[in-house]
Amino acid sequence: MHKHHSALGLVASRPVQPVTLIRPHAAARAARYFVEKFPGRSLYAVKANPSPALIRTLWESGITHYDVASIAEVRLVRRTLPQATLCFMHPVKAEEAIAEAYFKHGVKTFSLDSIEELDKIVRATRSASDLTLCVRLRVSSEHSKLSLASKFGVAPGESKELLFRARQVADALGICFHVGSQAMTPEAYGNAMERVRQAIVEAAVTVDVVDVGGGFPSTYPGMEPPPLEAYFETIHRAFESLPISYSAELWAEPGRALCAEYSSIIVRVERRRGDELYINDGAYGALFDAAHIGWRFPVTLLREPESNAREMAFSFYGPTCDDLDHMTGPFLLPADVQVGDYLEIGMLGAYGSAMRTAFNGFGSDETVTVDDEPMASLYTHVEREVASNVVKL
Numbered sequence: 001m002h003k004h005h006s007a008l009g010l011v012a013s014r015p016v017q018p019v020t021l022i023r024p025h026a027a028a029r030a031a032r033y034f035v036e037k038f039p040g041r042s043l044y045a046v047k048a049n050p051s052p053a054l055i056r057t058l059w060e061s062g063i064t065h066y067d068v069a070s071i072a073e074v075r076l077v078r079r080t081l082p083q084a085t086l087c088f089m090h091p092v093k094a095e096e097a098i099a100e101a102y103f104k105h106g107v108k109t110f111s112l113d114s115i116e117e118l119d120k121i122v123r124a125t126r127s128a129s130d131l132t133l134c135v136r137l138r139v140s141s142e143h144s145k146l147s148l149a150s151k152f153g154v155a156p157g158e159s160k161e162l163l164f165r166a167r168q169v170a171d172a173l174g175i176c177f178h179v180g181s182q183a184m185t186p187e188a189y190g191n192a193m194e195r196v197r198q199a200i201v202e203a204a205v206t207v208d209v210v211d212v213g214g215g216f217p218s219t220y221p222g223m224e225p226p227p228l229e230a231y232f233e234t235i236h237r238a239f240e241s242l243p244i245s246y247s248a249e250l251w252a253e254p255g256r257a258l259c260a261e262y263s264s265i266i267v268r269v270e271r272r273r274g275d276e277l278y279i280n281d282g283a284y285g286a287l288f289d290a291a292h293i294g295w296r297f298p299v300t301l302l303r304e305p306e307s308n309a310r311e312m313a314f315s316f317y318g319p320t321c322d323d324l325d326h327m328t329g330p331f332l333l334p335a336d337v338q339v340g341d342y343l344e345i346g347m348l349g350a351y352g353s354a355m356r357t358a359f360n361g362f363g364s365d366e367t368v369t370v371d372d373e374p375m376a377s378l379y380t381h382v383e384r385e386v387a388s389n390v391v392k393l
């Protein structure tokens with residue numbers, strides 16, 4: 001793997017294929033932030049970006065627990081980090097996957113949202129007595145950009161029996177939920193914690209773990225969230241007021257917030273048609289979200305000397321032969337962008353590289369480590385505060 005100091009430095013070599021830039025320092029900073037400031041334990045949700053290099057970086061920065069959702073993710077994290085604690089948080093699993101996770105990889109924590117799944121877990125682990133079972137509640141996704149509200153979770157009013165039955169076989173009983181990805185207000189968690197309270201009261205069970213899931217936001221054009229501190233405060237306050245024992249644990253499963261800043265891509269403009277740019281990565285590459293859910297990512301023209309043309313709005317076409325490979329944006333770039341120019345598209349560390357395919361013969365694995373700053377960050381202000389406190393001392 002090559003190393004460069006900056007995106008601009010890399011472009012001097014005129015890469016023909018798209019290049020993924022990774023910034024380990026940005027992921028390490030996010031991990032340290034969660035480890036120090038989240039008032040509980042942070043599990044990294046591996047699906048957001050399963051790169052082994054990233055997983056090692058997070059481990060070295062203090063993330064010891066990993067939320068895995070498939071047997072392939074279990075094997076991957078176990079192979080990469082033999083000491084890590086793995087939690088199998090997909091509520092619908094193959095019985096064979098549960099058995100392999102438990103007997104071969106030492107996984108003891110499982111989530112579930114039905115009696116059928118509880119029966120599967122009990123059978124697959126041969127009635128193990130050392131399980132942590134987390135019952136997934138259905139909560140609203142109304143404050144989030146990507147809903148996770150329909151597919152999983154036991155509905156309000158129906159959790160009583162499942163909690164009661166899980167309590168009978170679990171060593172530790174947990175309640176978990178997911179407010180949807182990119183939750184734009186802390187209230188999302190406040191409201192979900194209210195559901196947790198109702199469920200605990202209705203079932204009258206002792207709860208050992210409350211897991212607030214993922215959904216912690218990153219920052220994108222037009223989607224700038226309040227500071228993460230505000231989310232942590234809301235969660236902490238709600239957790240403290242739940243009817244649970246003093247020894248109960250608080251968990252979270254951040255995916256996006258830990259890795260969004262980790263990578264970006266460099267693409268080349270291969271054609272310009274008015275305000276449409278044809279670039280060499282797209283919907284089947286790292287830009288799935290830009291194409292299919294209209295997500296906007298920050299973009300910059302990598303040219304020296306810098307263009308001083310006024311900014312205008314562009315849309316992008318990716319390299320494949322179909323109309324679906326289109327990203328509406330708008331992406332703001334200098335009006336004189338032309339064929340042969342290179343662009344950096346930022347904040348693609350979460351659900352960007354993870355979704356890449358080689359459809360139509362496009363797609364590239366070239367990865368370069370850089371040490372410049374990501375195009376946006378939720379964490380640089382924290383570093384500056386720490387630095388200025390040090391200066392004051």
Ligand SMILES: *Cc1c(COP(=O)(O)O)cnc(C)c1O
Pocket residue numbers: 045047048067089090178180181182213214215216253254255256257350
């Ligand atoms: C996807 C997922 C996460 C991570 O969500 P983010 O929005 O990326 O933080 C966490 N937990 C579960 C169960 C998930 O499915």
